[in-house]
Amino acid sequence: MGRNQGVLNKGLRKLPKRAGLGIFYVLALALALLLVFHNNPLADPHTEFLKKICGCVLIGVSCILGYAWYDKLTVLPVELFHSRNLIKRLSINDFKKRYAGSYMGIVWALAQPVVTVVMYYIVFDVIFQSRAQAVSGGIEMPYVLFLTAGLVPWFFFTEALTNGTTSLLEYNYLVKKVLFKISILPIVKIIAAMFIHVFFICVMLVIACVYGYYPNIYWIQFIYYIGCEFLLVLSLSYATCAIVVFFRDLLQIINIGLQLFQWFTPILWNIAIVPDDYKWIIKLNPMAYIVEGYRNTIMGDTWFFEHFYSSTYFWLFVVAAFSIGTLIFKRSKPHFADVL
Structure with missing residues (x-):
C-alpha cells in the first residue's frame, strides 16, 4: 500500500510540472508574439527594435531557466497555497x-x-x-x-x-x-x-x-x-x-x-x-x-x-x-x- 501510494504521489508531482511548464511556455510564446508585433508609431524605430530584441532574449532565457529550475521555483508557491x-x-x-x-x-x-x-x-x-x-x-x-x-x-x-x-x-x-x-x-x-x-x-x-x-x-x-x-x-x-x-x-x-x-x-x-x-x-x-x-x-x-x-x-x-x-x-x- 505504501509503495503504491509513493508511486501515485510521484505521478502527481510529474503532472503539475508538465502542466505548469506547458502553461508557462504558452504565456511566454504569447508575450513574445505581442512583443514582436506591437508597434508604436510615435516611437523611435531603432529604439523599438532594440526593445523587441532585448525582450525576446529575456523571454528565451526565462524559458530555459524555468525548465532547469522548475522544481526549486515552484516549492514556495505550493507551500503558500497549501498554507493559505x-x-x-x-x-x-x-x-x-x-x-x-x-x-x-x-x-x-x-x-x-x-x-x-x-x-x-x-x-x-x-x-x-x-x-x-x-x-x-x-x-x-x-x-x-x-x-x-x-x-x-x-x-x-x-x-x-x-x-x-x-x-x-x-x-x-x-x-x-x-x-x-x-x-x-x-x-x-x-x-x-x-x-x-x-x-x-x-x-x-x-x-x-x-x-x-x-x-x-x-x-x-x-x-x-x-x-x-x-x-x-x-x-x-x-x-x-x-x-x-x-x-x-x-x-x-x-x-x-x-x-x-x-x-x-x-x-x-x-x-x-x-x-x-x-x-x-x-x-x-x-x-x-x-x-x-x-x-x-x-x-x-x-x-x-x-x-x-x-x-x-x-x-x-x-x-x-x-x-x-x-x-x-x-x-x-x-x-x-x-x-x-
Missing part, C-alpha cells in the same frame, strides 16, 4: 498585535495616513499653493493629489519590505520548529501591512472625489497595481529576510537605501521633467511603474496594457526577483535555526 488559511489567521493576528495594549488600538494605524494627507494639503495647497502636475497624456492633476498618489504605494513598499525583511528575526521561535513552514512568514508580514495600505487608498480616492475625479471603469486597475506591488515586495523579501539572518547590517543598509531610492522614484517630482534620452533610466525602477500606474488610474485615461514595454519589463523583473529570492531562501533555510 494559516497565512490569513497569522496576518490578522500580526496586525492586531502591533497595537495591543493601547487604548485606541487600530485607530492609531488608521490615523497616520489621515494626518499625513492633511499635513501635505496644508503645506502644498494652502501655504505654497503648488501648481498642478501633468501626468499621462498631458492631463493635469492637483499637486496634493499627485503627491498623495505617489506616497500611497511608496509607504506600503517601505513598510512591507522592512517588515518582510525582519519576519524571520521577529518570529525566530517559529523558525526553530521543525514542522512549521517558515516560508509563510514574509507574506504574513506583507499582508498585515496591506491592511493599512487599503485604508490609505480609500483616503486617496476620497481626496480624488473632492477634487472632481469621480469613480470610473479605470479605477478597477487599482486591483492590478496592488497585486503588482504585493508580488514585487514579496519577491524582494524572500531574498532580504534570508540574508539578514546572517548579515544583520542589511536592515540598516535597506533603510538608508530606501531614503535614497525615494528620490530616484517620481513621487515628489514629475517624470515629465526628465529629458527623453534619460527617462529609460528612471523606468528601470519598478516602483516608477507602480507610482505612475496609480496616478493614471485616478485620472481614468489609460489602461495598464497600453504601456506595453513598461508592463513587460516590470513582470520580467518580478519573475527574476522571485526566482533569485526563492533560490536564496531555499539554500539558506537549513541554517536558519542554527543562527537564530
Whole structure:
C-alpha cells in the first residue's frame, strides 16, 4: 500500500510540472508574439527594435531557466497555497498585535495616513499653493493629489519590505520548529501591512472625489497595481529576510537605501521633467511603474496594457526577483535555526 501510494504521489508531482511548464511556455510564446508585433508609431524605430530584441532574449532565457529550475521555483508557491488559511489567521493576528495594549488600538494605524494627507494639503495647497502636475497624456492633476498618489504605494513598499525583511528575526521561535513552514512568514508580514495600505487608498480616492475625479471603469486597475506591488515586495523579501539572518547590517543598509531610492522614484517630482534620452533610466525602477500606474488610474485615461514595454519589463523583473529570492531562501533555510 505504501509503495503504491509513493508511486501515485510521484505521478502527481510529474503532472503539475508538465502542466505548469506547458502553461508557462504558452504565456511566454504569447508575450513574445505581442512583443514582436506591437508597434508604436510615435516611437523611435531603432529604439523599438532594440526593445523587441532585448525582450525576446529575456523571454528565451526565462524559458530555459524555468525548465532547469522548475522544481526549486515552484516549492514556495505550493507551500503558500497549501498554507493559505494559516497565512490569513497569522496576518490578522500580526496586525492586531502591533497595537495591543493601547487604548485606541487600530485607530492609531488608521490615523497616520489621515494626518499625513492633511499635513501635505496644508503645506502644498494652502501655504505654497503648488501648481498642478501633468501626468499621462498631458492631463493635469492637483499637486496634493499627485503627491498623495505617489506616497500611497511608496509607504506600503517601505513598510512591507522592512517588515518582510525582519519576519524571520521577529518570529525566530517559529523558525526553530521543525514542522512549521517558515516560508509563510514574509507574506504574513506583507499582508498585515496591506491592511493599512487599503485604508490609505480609500483616503486617496476620497481626496480624488473632492477634487472632481469621480469613480470610473479605470479605477478597477487599482486591483492590478496592488497585486503588482504585493508580488514585487514579496519577491524582494524572500531574498532580504534570508540574508539578514546572517548579515544583520542589511536592515540598516535597506533603510538608508530606501531614503535614497525615494528620490530616484517620481513621487515628489514629475517624470515629465526628465529629458527623453534619460527617462529609460528612471523606468528601470519598478516602483516608477507602480507610482505612475496609480496616478493614471485616478485620472481614468489609460489602461495598464497600453504601456506595453513598461508592463513587460516590470513582470520580467518580478519573475527574476522571485526566482533569485526563492533560490536564496531555499539554500539558506537549513541554517536558519542554527543562527537564530
